[in-house]
Amino acid sequence: MLDNATMITAGTDRAAAVVLHRTVALDAPRSQVTAARLRASAHGVYEARIDGRPVSGSVLDPGWTSYEWRLEVQTYDVTHLLDNDNNNGDDHDRHHTLGIHVLLGNGWWRGDLGFEGANANYGEEIGFIGELEITFADGHTQSVPTDTSWSGRTSEVLENSLYNGERIDARLRGTGVPLEVRETAFDRATLVARTGPQATRQEVLRPQRIWTSPQGRTLVDFGQNLVGWVRLRATGPAGTEIVVRHAEVLEDDELGTRPLRAAKATDTFVLSGGDDEFEPTLTFHGFRYAEVTGYPGRLTEDALEAVVVHSDMARIGTFTCSHDLVNRLVENSVWGQKGNFLHVPTDCPQRDERLGWTGDIAAYAATASFQYDTSGFLHRWLLDLAEETRHAGPDGVPHVVPDVLKHGNFSDPALFEKWNGPTAIWGDAAVWVPQALWEAYGDREQLAAHYPGMVLHLESVLPLLSENGLWDKGFQFGDWLDPDASPHEPWAAKADAGVVATACLYRSASFAAETARLIGEDADAARWEELADRTKEAFRQYYVEDGGRIRSDCATVYALAICFGLLDDATRAAAGRRLAEVVRDRDYRVTTGFAGTPFVTWALSETGHVDDAYRLLLETECPSWLYPVTKGATTIWERWDSMLPDGKINPGEMTSFNHYALGAVADWLYKVVAGIQPAAPGYARLRIAPTPGPGLDWAGATLRTPHGRVESHWRRTESGVEVRVVIPPGVEADVLLPDGSTTTVTGGEHVFR
Template identity: 65%
Template sequence: MTTDPLDGARFLGSDADREAAARFWVERELDRPRAEITGAVLRATAHGVYEARIDGTPVSDSVLDPGWTSYEWRLAYQEHDVRELVAGGDGPLRLDLVLGNGWYRGDLGFADARANYGEEIAVAAVLDLTYRDGSTQRVATGDDWSAETTEVPRNSLYDGQTIDARLRGRPSPLTVHEVDVDRSTLVAPVGPPVRRQETLRPVEIWPAPGGGTLVDFGQNLVGWLRCTVQGPAGTEIEIRHAEVLEHGELGTRPLRGAAARDLFVLSGGVDTFEPTLTFHGFRYALVTGWPGELTTDSLEAVVVHSEMARTGTFACSDPDVNQLVHNSVWGQKGNFLSVPTDCPQRDERLGWTGDIAAYAASAAFQFDSADFLHDWLADLRVETEHSADRGVPLVVPDVLKYERWPEDFSLPPWAATAIWGDAAVWVPQALWTAYGDAGRLAEHYPAMKMHLESVEPYISPTGLWDLGNQLGDWLDPDAPPEDPGAGKADPSVVATACLVRTARFAAEAAAVAGETADAERWARLAVRTRAAFNEHYVENGVVRSDCTTVYALAIAFDVLDDADRAVAGDRLAELVRAAGYTVTTGFAGTPFITWALSETGHVDDAYALLLEKSCPSWLYPVTMGATTVWERWDSMLPDGSINPGEMTSFNHYALGAVADWIYQVVGGLRPAAPGYDRVRVEPVPGPGIDWAETAYETRHGRVSVAWRRDDDGFTLEVALPDGLPAEIVLPDGRVEEVVGGTHHLTAA
């Protein structure tokens, strides 16, 4: 193969309507009988999303190929072994490619940004055949291909898809032309494909007060509805999607500009519909126009996300905590669709760096996220390289650079933003901890360096990161709904604490990558920043702005001197108790506050904070029936109305980052070396939970931890893969060193 994986294939476009999906096709006589085919490989990609079929059969069970990458520099192609598919047919071979808008021409963004990579979508493919006698044949997109209309006159990720069954088998010809695409951007896929994962049937169906029929699938999910139906030709079935109900009707206001509307037009015969060129975030659907009675057998929800193996599990004696973990898992499913998104339902669905910076550790425990996040970090690196020294973009891929917002709206310019920019370091740190891949860590290091070098101009002579703009403790529950960035924590205190953590791990990564001078450089920066923080922001253990987030960060990131750390821990616990154990942190503090409490001896307070049910708290959404983590602590108010803020999502994993603490502290399963080359088993029981069971599929094998306490004392069961060393710390302080095997231990 040449360096061009699609050598010989041209990128093809057509004069199809902008909203419509076109089909490109060719029929080709084969050089030899199909029975003599010993190898057949199809490689394809698109600016847009494509579906490939050979002789009418899909070549793969993946959907929304080629996925979303930073298309300007990284366009993934897919490679499929199609030998059985090709060899099993007879006669001329037909290759079809259906092309939709996808992310490339998706009118992406919020506030009517309508950001696109270009106004013309295109597809290319090459099919290489090998025969028994060693001869080969290539079928590639070119000027001998035809194009035609399909049964999809409308497709949009945000707005949904129309499928008109009357148009099936009745195409109109389209004009084909070649599209100029930079072929140097072609890369082999690293991230896993997007696939259908499971299906859910409705749990309840009832008439909507305003007309139509409401359907509840019992779980907030991401995907689409699939159905088989028969009715009079021309009958239109409209399906609208939303995550919640409000006052008995579909709660669509949080979708903002996303229509999330599918339309199926019946042919008069038996029709099957599945809108695979879009996706929706929903639990509820409003169906209108359905012929006859709508039953639980009429529809099924197809759950779609990137392929990821489940690696971590947790259960405990508190069913609400189990539901919280369930919500975190489903939040990851819904938002790990090609890129780690903020939300999957409204006119956004962007790869916000701050969200995954907060959540990466939890994500890497729940699912094997190694390839998925490694692929995204490759986009982060190239976006940062081309960001004109502004540092890590707020979203990756950074489609917002193509925004066309109205004149009355704009975002403040971003540059060197704490937490969001720190994703360049914190996400690789989570992957290094979970998987211990030194080669990949070295690949991530250049983006860490670019991030820190973008920060340096905003460090004042005091040594503090107190220059430039910050998002601070985003979505502090005390911030007004219309101003989610107006948190209690001083943004410069947040940024400077984050810089200590970031510089410290960048030094470690540089050392692993063999960049000795850089390792020393960032180690010095960490020491200098820590000293500046203590000099300017700490007085007798009290941290400037004296709120839970600043204490959580200063403790969790080991910024404070020992004496001040103890005082700060006590003050944090005092603030938590004063708030009645309701949550008072936003994006910055939430992942770390329970850690800061338990690591300073305030275990009971950490448990009380976790188990609180009044609003705002982690369990308040559970009491309100949530099946995923919410964007706001009060995305739905106690009276059942939706938060009036413009930003209100019911599937946002960032605030679910407490799951990492649950797995490691409540569950007691902790990595003691990168890649779990060594394990630390240290459950820390607290009031309200009497038993917990945790398991994780490490690269060495499965580790499980189960503990229980009752009137007879504390018992612990540990199972380790052969040869894996572990340090077991019991609640009474006793430490056992073991290697592999199963272990039963007790304590008073």
């Protein structure tokens, strides 16, 4: 792959982007070109143009993968860019030459990534590799690879950083100081074909309000917490500097930047003296609000817009109901996914972090895979997870994938050494994310590709088990961000860490056994089944008391035990009753963190406590799912109280307003409230079980499955409940109605009253 090309670079200031370019003399006139294809990749991020026109609508290519082992190569069909009609002239030179220009920035490769002073990088030199292949009518091809015959120059981008933003000087456009181009070393074996979607501009949001703050600053509200950048237009004296700062929230009616920690999230635009437009495409920000200083004249709504950027995924699932706050909650989950699915499933998109934390996506993968088609996006990430885990050895699945933190220079390394080693939920992403994909899409080939990562995770856990079979040793994040924990100690949860970890091990071993059986690894299947059985027995013996009480007696431990199938029927019923009591005793406030939140409403409804599940969902006092909505949230918050009731930002060091994990309750809305569930992987067979409850008059969901569109809607009538379902042609569905009856239907629309 790219065998004829070398990776090239041009040295300049570390913060700046460079331009690499080549003028190509064509072997024959453009009229003879029948096909043209560009293959490219980079250490850093790049934007390629031919004759000034972009080769693609994608941004931040080649994205972020585990660069040490997987550097993706993009392939673009650029035939249309060599068409004679696009030449703006008919002289001989234009017919026989073309120009390739590549803007090369730092991206994730040299991004000073991480927190606590990590400043983690994959290397200190960025580079670009590519090859343009042109096919002519007579059948011969012309290849234009990167090599030292290319030229380099400085660009108008004087600073570019994912965390800090860009500085663009429009006075430098079309100019630049020549730079020496040279080869830069890289491992050619890391090159792989692109396996997931690219990131693109998805939509544009106009300002909803522009006003002056109490401190006299110009603020802009785009009405939605988003990820991307501000595109700005201005005319003014040459050298005028416009500074745009970004934040998710306001505090004391000013830009609330404290949650950004060390990230500056600031773009600076220097005017040329003419009509200028700026778009900082070598960075991205998580923001709803912008502060603009230095703008010449009055800033108006037509001068700027927010460009929403995320990986290109198809929206496949929707939900709506009679409760406006719940509808907004679902939209917050969707926007949280959009903002955090930018090449990597990140924890947050705004502060000095933006890492692929495995625990977040372990909690959220099922929800994400209903809202969007994540098959390609998460498949690519899981390939990285397997590589990182393979090279991590006994430490198991890294807490972040790609694991750039291993390259960090933390100011206090000892602080992070205690985190080393396998941990539940975060490590279980190796199993739970493939499980979510299997249930959503039913792709056996993908499942087989993810199985090695499952094995690596389970084998890393085995040495940590006690003689009694419990996973009660080693570091655990546990029920992270339990709302009863101190804002400064997010790990200090009510749920016993060993209970949580052992329950998670049972779930992972069980699905690994199922996977092994499906792909023909029968010996492995028996091994993991034995581990699952042994784990279940240990859990029951040491953690479950007579009467169904589970050690630490809190909502999370009951939710996990019920949903993961660790209890016999009688104990399960008792655990369900105790869970309902715990929920009622706390006045239906949420008491769970990362571990329990995705499952607590499921556990209530599956044990016959539907009304309690609904009341938990619909509570608006803090902590609850709807409390942030009442405070104007447009994404899911990291903490239940990221914004305190008095309008102050939570004092915790980690306070993001765009973290999707706690939005995993949306999965329950889709599959229980609306009732669309897979009865076979990929929805090859359906289980439609709409579940009305107090507080909603109607609800419904749609899902585009691999077999066609599914709909399930219910509404209350004077005589009871009416249910309407739409089933894809040829697909069987078991419809479980609210009155307890079951009907099997095939294809088409069906109405039940």
